[in-house]
Amino acid sequence: MEVNASILISVGLAAIVVRSMRKFLDLPIRTPHLSRLLGYFWVPGLILYLFSLLIHWKTDRLDEIYTLFLLAMVVGVLVRVQHYRPARTLLLAVVPYALYALIELLSGALSTGFLHEYRSLFSNSQGFATIWLVTFVLIARKQKKQLEAERVVREAEEKERREIAAQNAQLERLVAERTSSLTQQTEELQHALEELKTTQAQLIQAEKMASLGELTAGIAHEIQNPLNFVTNFSDVSAELVQELEEEQQRPDRDHELEAELLADLRQNLQKITHHGQRAASIVRGMLEHSRASTGERQPTDLNVLADEYLRLAYHGLRAKDKTFNATLNTHFDPSLVKINAVAQDLGRVLLNLFTNAFYAVQKRKEASPPDFAPTVSVATRQLPNGSVEVRVRDNGTGIPASVRQKIFQPFFTTKPTGEGTGLGLSLSYDIVTKAHGGTLEVESEEGQGTEFIITLPA
Template identity: 60%
Template sequence: MKFSTPEGIGALILCALSIQYLRKFLDTPNRTPRWDQVLRKAWAGVGILFGIGAIFGIDDLSTGWLWAGFGAIIAYTVWLINDFKPARTLLLAVGPFMVMAFLSELMKSVVPTFREEYDDYIGSAMAFSVIWLITFIIIATRQKKALANESVEREKEAEKRREIEARKAELEALVAERTAEITQQKEELEHALAELRITQNQLVQSEKMASLGELTAGIAHEIQNPLNFVNNFSEVSVELIDELADEQQKPERDPELEAELLADLKQNLQKITHHGGRASSIVRGMLQHSRASSGQREPTDLNALADEYLRLAYHGLRAKDKTFNATFSTDLDPSLGLISLIPQDLGRVLLNLFTNAFYAVQQRQKQAGSSTSPALYQPAVRVQTRCENGQARIMVTDNGTGIPEELQTRIFQPFFTTKPTGEGTGLGLSLAYDIVTKGHNGTLQVESREGEGTTFIIKLPA
């Protein structure tokens, strides 16, 4: 085959096209950019070679040498990118064909008779090398596709990893931001809780002081009675002593009159002692109520405690409103005996319930006073104690305004009150409930009908 023949021209064109295929197959523009510039100019080299052969009529240069040169180009390209597996496979595919083409041309030039004698064997070997070439080109193509698929998968995995890393970084940023927000909220809540505790303690103290104020007002009025008796009987006793002294100065003394004066004097002193003791009892109750609870239980006369605080609550309200009048009665079970409790705490509970009861009847009295027939309503508060089934029961009943049914489940909640603003803290019944249930293992219940009255029931282990 000569360059000047159509077959030679076809070989030149086929070689040039093979170089372009090589560039595309091995991706030399990306893998070996500099060497790719040389391969891109292969068209010019082939054209120049073709022109020289046509112009000068070169007949002694066969296509075998052309294929040998093409094989050298492939070998050099594979050497440049030996890490690309399909390139090595392509070299393995082209190698036998290039070697056979080179040997065939060499034998034509050196031993032509040997070449002609064994032309059939050499042709078979060339055919085998072509089959080998096609087979390994297919294998190389599949390897390239597999590598391309692997590259795509790796890229997908890398993209997924990048997305995961980005999402992880985003989540970490969100977690850090949320943690900072939660930390700030925690600090704000702790600060608010500290302020709330301070406020709660202040309100509890305010409620205790309000209770103490009610007690003090009641005591001021209640203690006035025995003090009046003491003063009156003291004055009468002084008069009796003066009369007795005058009688003793007379020449003729009347023993019967002296005995009568002494008996009256003794009776007055007994009454002074009685009412003085009554005043001392009231003062002692006030001191017990005002001082902090020791938390120690002690045997207590529950009937006396209830009677004492009922009177003090009534007089406390009377001190605020001179026009207020109400009847209060007691039904105390004498078999109740002494109950183990904390008298200061339970005294606060009873005072709160009695004060609320008198307040309720006072409000209903005011409502009745504005109606057409105010005389039909008579305010009344009643206290009853019983010992039943191993429990001491105290019932405080009034015929006041009552509590609406929808509010009865909320009256023991802290800061909830049915009184107008400024007249209640909403802590009285809440503290009373805690004292009875937590401090004495008892129960505090309410039964009420709006417009008819209310009954509070305390049950304590007896």
């Protein structure tokens, strides 16, 4: 019965081996079917145990047979999962011990005397196989830990890659949205630019043809922008007023919100005023440049005309800025003959030149020491060939050489946005050169002043 009981002990040890092997090799994950089959390891042991009871056979060969079966089962499992590096190492560990057990079993079955004769050799072989087994089991454990560490690193790297991929996808989505937005804005700007070019071409053609109807149509298009701003800010202001009224009717009024609404309303009103003044400025410019004229040439005294428009320009600027003062110098040639010209058109030219001159000296005054004296001069002269000359000079900011050739182009201006349309000098140039057959030239030194020279045939 002691020998038979040893089979049950071997089954118990087999349970420990199977459980450890399942866990060590991750068999439920790698080979679920094989892992389930291993659960029947006890069946052969039970059969041998019952067989020994039935025939009353007491021999330690039954225990050796079951041990050999267990080793064969372990080798089979390791061969099945030998792609796993620790499994290959365990296979190297178990095979020598399994061969030893097989040889010992066969030797004992064939000749008991042979086994006793070479007991020392078998004992040494068993010890070597056992040391070999333990050594490679330790190596396999080390390999498994190394693989686990590598797996943890791979999972961390994979997680990082997934996070980076998600971030990249998010960035790509944001870039795509931003690109789409920029593309839409670009298309809108391109469309606006095309409309602006179309409007510019229309206005230039209107000026060339001197047609009041076409000029008014072009200016109406230009005035639409400030009018749109006024309309939009008015609508928004009305909504703010409604919100403010609703807030004031609440029992728990939010004074900070009311202050914020009032601040927004004040800002909108300022913008409405700004764009309203801009629209008014465009209208005034339209009226000045398209005022009805007979177009008939009449004898015109340039001395009287220049003096009249010089005072008009100066007092017009003083009405806007009472702190502005300038010295007016006039040098009129008493021998100047009258010329046949459209006095109203020439007056418009002189008004543009004087207005620009006062603007230039005012800007220089703002950036100069207190002792700077703004000065605008106008002089007339009878030329030997019978032509007359008018010079308008100022000691203002001057015109940079880089833009001097462009100042007579339509819509070109050196003034900040909103302070000039760029049409004044262009219109003046056309009136002098095309309508009266004269010349309009400019001499300027940046930071020192500018002089416009008008030459008209008698």
